Amino acid sequence: MAGEPASLPAWQTLTEEQSRRWTEVLDHVAAALPSGVVSVVIDGGSAHAAVVADRLADALHAGGRPCARLTGHTPPASTGQPPLDARYRLEAGDNRRTEGTPDTVTVADGSGWLARPPSGRWDVVVWLRTPPVGPGANGGRGAGCDIVVDLHDPTWPVIRHLSDRLAPQDRWYLSESRAFFATRAATWDTKFGDDLPAYAAAVNEADLPVGGVVVDIGCGTGRALPALRDAVGPYGVVIGLDLTPQMLTAARAHAGRAAADLLLGDARNLPLADASVDAVFAAGLLTHLPDSEAGLRELARITRPGGRLVLFHPSGRAALAARHGRPLRPDEPLAEAPLRRSTGLTGWHLNRYDDPPHRFFATATRRNA
Template sequence: MAGEPVSPLPAWQTLTDEQSRRWTEVLAHVTNALPAGAVTVVVDGGTAHAAVVADRLADALHRGGRPCARLTDRAPVVDEDNWRADGTVDTVAVADGPRWRARPPTGEWDVVVWLRTPPVGPSTNGGRGPECDIVVDLHDPTWPVIRHLADRLAPQERWYLSESRAFFATRAATWDTKFGDDLPAYAAAVTEAGLAEGGVVVDIGCGTGRALPALRDAVGPHGVVIGLDLTPQMLTAAHAHAGRADADLILGDARHLPLADASVDAVFAAGLLTHLPDPESGLRELARITRPGGRLVLFHPSGRAALAARHGRPLRPDEPLAETRLRGTTARAGWRLLGYDDPPHRFFATAVRQRG
């Protein structure tokens, strides 16, 4: 599949302070995730960048006081000989590229880092690469973002917040221009959900607030509309829609909502669930704030198959929004699924909050 060309990785000195901090944060997540002992790491994918990223990783390890041997493609035999001769019990060997990936010097790599860059095609497993432990998105080479880090290396709690925010922060300013045509689909979904007039509705993961005006129309002038999001830049971009909708905006995390038990009549969540590390406990938290009989509306302006195709990845049967899985997770989290619709032009599921 064709894609945008890969732009070169800019030299560190040309990065802004914010971009250097981003790189430093990502490298820290990766170095902190490496197991103790003599570990072998290969950086693969995004072939134009793998060597530079491996160099940066080696630098970060050195700066952190961890012995590191750099196995390069320039002098592989010499590098490997030096590493075998000089490596200590906790030396990290860092290699890069497909040549090293195919020939692990100790039988297998302890950690495989995959750089996700365009073009992305089905052969790259949706850009993840086969059997990799860490995926770093480098579509913007000044702004790396970790999209996957194996649980065996580090609990999601350590990296999810910074990486999720970093992912959406750079998308906030252009979100509405890019996806503006979807507004009627949001309005139609909110109308179809049949929310009660005068109720309290929260849009969790509201992004730029595209659904807020439709939610205001649904609950009317006596209702309350709240938009909540994890990413400050999204909330900044949400001011226009929120103003039009007379909605309050809250900076918060869907996993620990700053709202009382049974305090809302309806939760709207578009494009949120698949971004939560543990969708079932996320659904449980949404249930906690919803009164018995209240509604949950899960929406996306593309069906699951259409979205997967757009991202060049296969549709996995175990994804959080797959019908069988969602039926189970909603039930265990305190909801009863009422409707499920997944044609190409939208994803739309509704559920009712169970008593108890």
């Protein structure tokens, strides 16, 4: 029907690359589950949940973890006993996998099961984020869930949140960040091309040193590179660095016009020498890093004393939060008090903080060691 999300493709119809992407996501989820008896429910307001639950059960079995796969949309009526005890598993004889051991993972799907957790709670809640399918739909935001998987493209799942209590972000950050941006690189400028004047204005306002070395960390498709070239002049050095190869491919046109070098690299471990740049431009970077303080410390490492840090986004924090359907929190990395604290702890002095609706703009100076 029109307006319904695309169905999940069968395994055999996926390309080799798409199959690897699904396997990687399922392996991340399976590895994050605690040891011992664990109950997992998968929801998201669409029929995708049952298919993903089946695939997770298959991944668990392939990894040697016993799995009880509960099927159907509604748990049994409450009888005062946990619905997942041995008696219930015997009653659920038509389910596909119902063995029980001290290390069994029980997997259910759907809002019916979500509302009726075993023993009072689910150990892990997985939310599938899909496009809105009707007026007022929120698209499956998954606030408060342990794991959020983006399924806007059913052939290309991406983990967008995995609770720290289950797994440190370092285990999944690299693969999931690259996967998220890889499929968006080719259309990024088409979707956000109107932001180019805002980038140019931010670079112009940053007062970067003529003839200096400036690096755009997380450069994406390179929208800031021409403006950075104009700022440092013909004798300066402009570098664009990004985590995602597809983004760097898309950045070649902007880089060519700006006579800029492009580097593949992780902002948490930059392939640049200590105190080797005069200025760092970072658009939308900090909120994508697992540890914003560690990221700021790495940016400080490569910047000469007195050098400049420019943090930018073409939407203000409040506008961006509203676009993504989430509340604006005072403890976010780019909120003024946390940012002033984190820059101060990592070798920077925050000079300016500006957060109107139309953009976010902050500058800091690298302190002497």
